[in-house]
Amino acid sequence: MYGRLDVLVDNAAVNSVVAPLEHTGAAAAAALLDANVLGSLRxxxxxxxxxxxxxR
Structure with missing residues (x-):
């Protein structure tokens, strides 16, 4: 009825701005998780x- 909902999490742009998660602090890793994963779920x-x- 409403079609298909596609949620795209584009990590390519994030990877070019932020170091790998193992080299970032806990606060930065939590912010990335919130923006990329939890934001899409919301x-x-x-x-x-x-x-x-x-x-369907």
Whole structure:
């Protein structure tokens, strides 16, 4: 009914700006996780809350 929801997490841009996670501090690693993974999950959750499950 609403089509397909695609969430793309593009780490290519992040890798060019930030050192590998093993060379960053805990706060920087947590910020990367929040922006790239948790942010995508929040967007997906908000979409599903508003529109209901995607029907195929």
């Amino acid at each position: 967007v997906t959750d908000a979409f599903v809350d508003r529109h209901g499950p995607v029907q």
